[in-house]
Amino acid sequence: MKITNVKTIVTCPGRNYVVVKIETDEGLSGVGDATLNGRELAVAEILKEHIAPLLHGKDPDQIEDIWQHIFRGSYWRGGPVLMTALAGIDMALWDIKAKKANLPLYSLLGGKSRDKVLCYTHVSGRDFAEVKENALKYMEQGYKALRFQVGIPGCKGTYGIENIDSNNLPFVEEWEPRPYLQTIPKLFEYLRAELGTDLEMLHDVHERLTPVEAKILAKELEPYQLFFLEDPLRPEHKESFRIIRQGAAIPIAMGELFNTKWDCLTLFEEQLIDYIRCDLSHIGGLTEAKKIANWAEVYHVKTAWHGPPDISPIAHLANVHLDLAVTNFGIQEQCAFAPEVRDVFSAQPLFNDGYLSVAEVPGLGCEVDEAAAAKYPYRRSYLPVSRRKDGTVQDW
Structure with a gap:
């Protein structure tokens, strides 16, 4: 089995979500969540422009190797944007593996x-x-x-x-x-x-x-x-x-x-x-x-x-x-x-x-309706911020 396509789906049914969908040459596909609240488009961009090209032709069964390649292969590792993108890929690969085995993921x-x-x-x-x-x-x-x-x-x-x-x-x-x-x-x-x-x-x-x-x-x-x-x-x-x-x-x-x-x-x-x-x-x-x-x-x-x-x-x-x-x-x-x-x-x-x-x-037990997702376009939004009474920025 080989990966043929990696889709990034950004949708806002009530709030913004970033979904990864990995497709294979055997017809199996898997979905993962790559949502980073308030920075969704940053994750979507790194998925589309930097990570997806690395996965074409890869064997989706090799989850650990793909994980290490994305995490360590970029040299500039870690941080919430990269790790959220990696999470979306990882969940989608586990979804494919469990579907191929015809078993619930657990x-x-x-x-x-x-x-x-x-x-x-x-x-x-x-x-x-x-x-x-x-x-x-x-x-x-x-x-x-x-x-x-x-x-x-x-x-x-x-x-x-x-x-x-x-x-x-x-x-x-x-x-x-x-x-x-x-x-x-x-x-x-x-x-x-x-x-x-x-x-x-x-x-x-x-x-x-x-x-x-x-x-x-x-x-x-x-x-x-x-x-x-x-x-x-x-x-x-x-x-x-x-x-x-x-x-x-x-x-x-x-x-x-x-x-x-x-x-x-x-x-x-x-x-x-x-x-x-x-x-x-x-x-x-x-x-x-x-x-x-x-x-x-x-x-x-x-x-x-x-x-x-x-x-x-x-x-x-x-x-x-x-x-x-x-x-x-x-x-x-x-x-x-x-x-x-x-x-x-x-x-x-x-x-x-x-x-x-x-x-x-x-x-995983979940599929994404891409046509329905397209009906809910991305809307820019932010998490709140907090300040003290004197105006100093405070952790929210």
Whole structure:
């Protein structure tokens, strides 16, 4: 079997997605997700102009060799744009391999370690009462784990609450650490009292705090037994996590901004986190994620792959296939898609009573309707940005 064509499909059914479709001389094709929110066209260009020409005539079965060739062969390796492009190629190659074997993808990853995977979704509100009201709706659907965010008094457009583009330019939030640190422990005190002790609760800091601030927050959240505290620090300086670990007994999750397995090195070896949250679409796909999961197992770290709506159903299905296979699965993030997504993508993970699974079909289990995709042209958009009250740029 040989690769005959590599297509890059950019579509916007509700939001922008970049899809890779690899075609072969035997009629089999595979799809992958290469979406990088806010920088979609950069990935599409590197796929079309630099990577696709390398793949014509290659054997799609040689996934590891192709992965290494794209990653190491360019010399200028790594970074979110290249690794997202590589992820799209990698997923599409795994999709072809599983289709050729006539097996669901998880079977090629070692087979099932479980029948279904626990998932969580996002719950937010302008105040505590609205958060509770929204949480009860999700609990009625069967969710057993929820991630909570709330509006912060005196701040504008808190992360997870209200992020609206204006004239296709970034929405600008206004944020300060003091009211945030005063509000979040009170939120979880309220939620535990109102929603009980059985519900698994999570919170995303979104890399906004200094190490000492994160230590303070983690310590104050200890009594409310969070499933994990997500992304408390920026990703660049891994040693800062020692400060949190030494000061609080709370599970920590990190990794959605990581691009390779080497980003995990210090956090794993020093056991500074409990859950690894890499995004399969931003770390080179299933090939790298499987290696990270196996490595994490040695250090008692579980998986919690990134799963926001700004990656397509293809990546979400890849998440669940890997969740089903690895022994050290922890939890899976998942969010609802815009209704238009169903016009373009044939399938999504199956949700039932708080758990996700996949259809028992060959490959990833998703196809892309190219004609429908063309009806939803790309629209420039950005993630929000955040600033302090004095105007200083703050991590969003």
